[in-house]
Amino acid sequence: MIEILSTPTLVTVQDLGRSGFYRYGVCRSGAMDRLSLAIGNLLLGNDRNAAGLEIPILPFRLRFDADVNFAITGADCAAELDGRPLPPYWASRADAGEILTLAAPRAGCRAYICVAGGVDVPEVLASRSTQLREGFGGLDGRALVKGERIKAVGNEILLPKGGLGAVPPTALSGPNPSPIIVRVIPAAEYDDYDETSKAAFWTAEWKVTVQSNRAGYRLEGPELNLGRPIELRSHGVVPGVIQVPAGGQPIIQLADAATMGGYPKIGVVIDTDLSLIAQARPGDSLRFVETDLAGAGHAHEETDAYLAALERDAGLQHRLAVTWRKQ
């Protein structure tokens, strides 16, 4: 058991998201930074899709009521286990009674806590992610509250003494650069924007506003205008779609966004780079660089290769830890 001692708003249980129910209007949900969640899970010998906690606003404190392996990934939030500092992207053993504290992030925006075997909540519609709007999945479909107790499924994995860390991909390590570079594939209405707007879309530094959450990030920058107004028929929308409503300020649709929409879309952030968006905070700037399907495929392969290597290396460390204990 793990007891939540203090919590900001909207700490939720998330896995890599819900798939296969989009045609019923069920959005992807899941971790905003799926890469960080997967890294935490692999460090613990979990399935990369195991459920963890997403913590968007810090500080956060919890107490372990039993010995358990856990990992912290995502935002660097000066984590301490009973006063002992833990490096970012780190897995270690907690003893019963120890308190884990996450402070305001030094880098990034969302931290993930993974536990051995994953957070023990029932699977609903093939996922353990919290569906906040409809109120199902995760912990009764809602955010965690103070005093809440959550359980780890548990596993037999042993960590090396002192813990086990991962070197995150470059784009996720250290403080956010300014601007954060995000790769975008132009969308169906791209050519309907006037020349000035098209140029501004790629050159401007887009400020992340405070009106940014799991459903979407509202950006602030130059006004984007269509050559002429158009009325679209509603169609399926996926996380990453950059819609431009009247007013010309773009909104990036994210994990909890509506599954259909009809606003003109200028481009779509590639899946790989949604992790970077998840770690951007209000006030940070984004710059969009153009890519295509081949570029997206390449980025995808890089992430896959990174995770495969991590899985192999972590697995080796877990086996070495067993051998070591037997000596």
Place this chain on the structure above:
Amino acid sequence: MNAAAVHLEKPRITPLGSCAILFEAPGEFDLEHQRRIWALADAAAQWDTVVEAVPGMTNLILLLSEPPCELDLFRTLLQDAWESGAEKHVEPTVLKIPIVYGGEGGPHLHDVAEGTGLSVDEVVRIHTEPDYTVYAVGSHAGYCYLGGLDARLFMPRRKVPLLSIPAGSLSVAGLQTGVSASAGPSGWHTIGRAEISFFDPERRPPALLKPGDIIRFMAERIVA
């Protein structure tokens, strides 16, 4: 300047980011084209790497398990399947939904009467007349996009969207009408309220209605 409706001469197929493809049908926004979209969705769901095919309003998105190296394969598959002209005819479930028009649950009924130049009773009569066909399910879980709203009830969207309207809210905007399946923000005009559950994650399928089903609204009461 009025917004021009996008009217395509031939199907438009574009990437929707790295792992999705958008297919937009040419031609009218009508049931015949929508039946072809449903047939296309059923066909596409069988293709390699397609996780799901999701119908929209005379369009379709394919959700893929990985980025396609290039679009050409899907372009050919989609075009050929569309040009086959196959239509999916659904044996519809007909759902009658009692509505309390106006009052607390329909705060904008009077705005719609005023905006359309009709009386409240006429708005309700015109709104309850047609059989509405579920064209697509989406936006939020269980929400039905309906075809069939009478053009006399056309209302532009609200200038200032509401932060949240409750589940069961019946609203109109543009040439669309629908009932919210859960509480959420809305830029539409709420004219009534229904007691109905459109979505249950424990049910299979989880959504109450599927594309092709029919909704009839019944005026249980009009609160002036």
